[in-house]
Amino acid sequence: MLSNIRTATLSGIDGALIQVETDITRGLPACNLVGLPDTTIRESLERIRSAIMNSGFVYPVKRMTINLAPAGTRKDGSHFDLPIAIGVLAATGQVTVQDPSTWAFLGELSLDGQLNPAKGVLPLVLCLKGNGVKHVVLPSQNIAEAAMVEGISLYPSANMQEAVDWIKGFTVTPQIVKNMKENWQKEKSLPDFLDVSGHENVKRALAISAAGAHGLLMVGPPGCGKTMLASRLPSILPPMTTDERMEVTQIYSVTGLLQNQMSLVMSRPFRRPHHSITRAALLGGGMKPAPGELSLAHNGVLFLDEVVHFDSGSLEALRQPLEEGKVTITRKGGNVTFPSKVILIAACNPCKCGYAGDPVHQCTCSDSQIIQYRSKLSGPILDRIDIHVKVDSVPWKELNQREKGLSSSQLRQMVTGARERQLKRYSGQDIYFNGQLSHNMVVSHCILGKEQQALMRKAYETFPLNMRTYDKILRLARTIADLENQEDIATSHLAEALQYREFMAPMHRDFE
Numbered sequence: 001m002l003s004n005i006r007t008a009t010l011s012g013i014d015g016a017l018i019q020v021e022t023d024i025t026r027g028l029p030a031c032n033l034v035g036l037p038d039t040t041i042r043e044s045l046e047r048i049r050s051a052i053m054n055s056g057f058v059y060p061v062k063r064m065t066i067n068l069a070p071a072g073t074r075k076d077g078s079h080f081d082l083p084i085a086i087g088v089l090a091a092t093g094q095v096t097v098q099d100p101s102t103w104a105f106l107g108e109l110s111l112d113g114q115l116n117p118a119k120g121v122l123p124l125v126l127c128l129k130g131n132g133v134k135h136v137v138l139p140s141q142n143i144a145e146a147a148m149v150e151g152i153s154l155y156p157s158a159n160m161q162e163a164v165d166w167i168k169g170f171t172v173t174p175q176i177v178k179n180m181k182e183n184w185q186k187e188k189s190l191p192d193f194l195d196v197s198g199h200e201n202v203k204r205a206l207a208i209s210a211a212g213a214h215g216l217l218m219v220g221p222p223g224c225g226k227t228m229l230a231s232r233l234p235s236i237l238p239p240m241t242t243d244e245r246m247e248v249t250q251i252y253s254v255t256g257l258l259q260n261q262m263s264l265v266m267s268r269p270f271r272r273p274h275h276s277i278t279r280a281a282l283l284g285g286g287m288k289p290a291p292g293e294l295s296l297a298h299n300g301v302l303f304l305d306e307v308v309h310f311d312s313g314s315l316e317a318l319r320q321p322l323e324e325g326k327v328t329i330t331r332k333g334g335n336v337t338f339p340s341k342v343i344l345i346a347a348c349n350p351c352k353c354g355y356a357g358d359p360v361h362q363c364t365c366s367d368s369q370i371i372q373y374r375s376k377l378s379g380p381i382l383d384r385i386d387i388h389v390k391v392d393s394v395p396w397k398e399l400n401q402r403e404k405g406l407s408s409s410q411l412r413q414m415v416t417g418a419r420e421r422q423l424k425r426y427s428g429q430d431i432y433f434n435g436q437l438s439h440n441m442v443v444s445h446c447i448l449g450k451e452q453q454a455l456m457r458k459a460y461e462t463f464p465l466n467m468r469t470y471d472k473i474l475r476l477a478r479t480i481a482d483l484e485n486q487e488d489i490a491t492s493h494l495a496e497a498l499q500y501r502e503f504m505a506p507m508h509r510d511f512e
Contacts, residue, residue, distance in 0.1 A: 003090035005097070006104040006133060007083035008124040009075045012336040013250045013291065015120075015127025019069040020080070022087035027063030035068030038076035038288075047109050048085045055113035055160040060092050076288060079118035082107035082137070082163060095164055102134040105163065106142070113160040117141035122246075122253040125149045137163045145253055148246065148264055190235035190267065194407040195228075198398035202229055205389045205500060207411050210236050211418035212434035212479030215322070215344040215384065217307075220391030221361065222354040226347040229391070230303045233345060234270045235408035237300075238416040244299045247339060251291050251298055269300030275309035282314050283321065284338050289329040294321060295338040307346040308376040315381055318344075322384055325436075346385065348377075360393070386435065386472050387500040418482040434479045439471055446474040448489060455494055465501075473497045 003022045008015040031045055052059045066084060068075050083105040089095040097103050106124055108116040118124075121142040128136055129152045138146055140156040147154065155166040193203055202218065202225075209216040210233060218226045240248065248265045252258050258265075273282060273293040284292035294302060304310060321327040325341040351370045355361035365373070382388070422433055425445065431437065437445065448456065460470060476497035477489045484493075 001091045001093065003087045003097075004100055005083045005087040005090065006100065006128065006131075007080060007106060008104070008127045009073065009077060009080075010120045010123065010254060011073075012289065012338060013120075013123055013254050015124045016073055017127060017131045018073070018075060018080075018083075019067075020083045020087045021067040021069060022084070022091040023065045023067075024060055024088075024091045025063050025065075029061045029063065031064045031066065033066045033068075035066075035071050036074045037068055037080070038074065040076055040078050041068075041080045044078065044081050044084065044109075047111060048081055048088070050111040051081070051109040051113045051160055052085055052088065054111060055164075057089055057094055057160075057164075058092065060088065064088070064091075077118065077120070078108035078116075079106045079121075079124070081109040082115065082160070085109060085160060086137075086163070086167075089164070095167055097167055101132065103167070104128045104133045104136050106136065106138045107157070107163070108139070109160060115139040115157055115159055115163070119256040120254040121146050122148060123250045125152065125154075126250075128152070135166075137166050145249065145258055145264075148249065190408070191232050192235060192408045193232050193405070193411060196225065196232065196405075197400075198394040199225055199229060199391065200405050202389055202391055203405060203411070205387050206230075206233055207236060207415055208476065208479050208483065208500075209233070209343060209345070209387055210411075210415045211483050212386075212422070212475065213341075213343055213432075214386035214435045214476060214479065216346070216387040216389065217382070217385045218345070218347045218389055218391045219350050220347075221358050221393060222349060224391050224393045226391050227303075227305055230301070230305070230345045230347060231270065231272075232408060233301050233343070234268045236411040236415050237268050237343075238412065238419055240266070240268055240299055248299050251295055251338070255291055255296065257296070269297045270303065271297040271300070272303045272305060275304075275306050277310070277314070279311060279314040279317060282310075283317055283327050283329075285329050287331075289331060289336040289338075291338045292327070294318070294327055294340045294342065297342045298339045299341060300343070302342040302344050304344070304346045306348055308348045308373060312376065312378070316378065319380060319384060344385065347391075350374075358393070383466075383468055386476055389500060414483055417485065418479065421482045421485070434475045434482070437471070437475050437478075439467070442471045442474050446478050446489060448474075448494075451491055452489060452494055455491055459498055463498075463501075469501055473501055476500060 001024055005020040007018050007020055009018050033042060049059050086105050090097055106118055106121060108118055110116060117139050121138060122145045125136055125146045126149055129149055135153045137155040137157055140158050143154060143156040157163040205216060220226055245264055248269060252265055271293045280286055282292050283294050284290060321340045322344060326337050327340045328335055328337045350356040351363060351365045352373045353364045356363045356365060356370055477493040480493040480496055481489050
């Protein structure tokens with residue numbers, strides 16, 4: 001007897017429909033599993049046999065052939081356990097699935113028939129819905145993230161017996177999905193810029209970075225507050241849209257990082273990898289390509305603290321993903337693309353001892369040591385970071401002042417207003433922020449008057465600028481104008497943008 005059960009497999013952060021075809025015939029007891037399954041799926045046969053028998057069903061002592069179609073697509077994941085088990089029961093007549101093209105199954109089985117949670121349930125359910133599936137049976141632990149997909153019936157099951165009971169005619173409990181949706185409205189509290197004394201110039205630079213999605217590099221002595229400032233950047237970013245939340249949640253679902261009962265990632269990601277991280281862990285990769293820290297920070301912030309200590313090859317590999325907003329991993333079986341639209345925030349000391357140019361502390365580094373330390377950041381990488389800012393130690397007067405600067409809520413209101421103006425300006429152009437402007441778009445949207453052109457000509461001839469940095473200065477000026485709710489780029493906007501690109505990079509010796 002032949003059965004056909006639907007499920008899905010992961011390809012990057014997207015799903016692909018899979019048909020589990022089970023054929024049982026007379027012959028010596030054997031089970032052949034074909035269709036490019038990985039080791040996890042091949043090993044599932046013994047789990048499935050024990051789960052079927054321990055759940056009170058009969059495991060056939062016949063010749064079985066299980067095909068995962070299409071045969072040319074590689075399949076991996078322990079969530080194939082349940083669809084294969086249901087396929088065996090359907091092929092032996094123990095279960096009848098009415099209109100199997102509208103049903104799908106996901107879940108890992110224990111030997112006693114219990115269902116364990118699976119990774120990547122959100123993109124899998126999205127894929128199944130897009131292929132006409134109306135009913136999905138899945139582990140109870142995954143119902144939270146699956147509830148994000150509307151227009152599809154979900155059947156949470158604690159074990160295999162419950163999964164079979166749903167097929168026999170029970171209906172989904174609406175209250176389960178309702179309770180999950182209530183959790184979507186909870187956004188975790190974030191540290192506030194009001195806690196930071198002084199550093200008003202750096203706060204301004206961070207606001208510009210947030211408004212236009214510009215990368216930023218902070219250079220300053222140890223303990224001056226670089227990490228504290230960077231960790232507060234998410235607090236001034238606008239709330240994610242529904243589409244952005246879905247994208248981020250898909251990535252976290254695939255990597256298994258969704259916490260218990262977390263159905264939707266509400267806050268923008270803030271990732272802070274250690275400088276000892278490998279290239280594959282930073283950009284993504286592995287034998288089975290998985291998202292790296294760059295993609296885990298999608299629609300949020302990637303903070304590289306002590307950036308000069310990161311592997312130089314890993315930093316150089318960031319060039320293209322930062323420009324394109326995606327990272328492509330190439331393997332023998334094909335290519336996998338992960339999104340990586342991030343705001344890159346980097347921080348480092350000015351030298352090895354950390355006190356080059358400090359007015360209070362004596363630098364103990366030689367000139368050659370300073371040059372060697374600063375050369376760890378290449379020119380092309382620095383050239384791709386829009387804003388360079390020096391962070392000084394906070395003086396006593398500012399450290400103890402009663403009047404604080406702008407709070408995160410105030411800065412967030414300014415940033416949100418600037419982003420709304422950008423969204424309106426670039427409507428229908430497949431970009432959202434000034435930081436994404438191409439050269440042709442810079443020409444179209446960053447028009448300068450005669451006075452502004454004269455200033456930029458003088459700057460171009462005086463400082464070591466190139467075409468890329470010239471465009472970046474205009475993008476920064478465009479963002480500054482948006483923050484101040486002005487349509488035209490003024491001379492003051494250009495002057496402020498130029499100071500963030502002074503000497504091309506703060507790692508230049510003159511930065512002291």
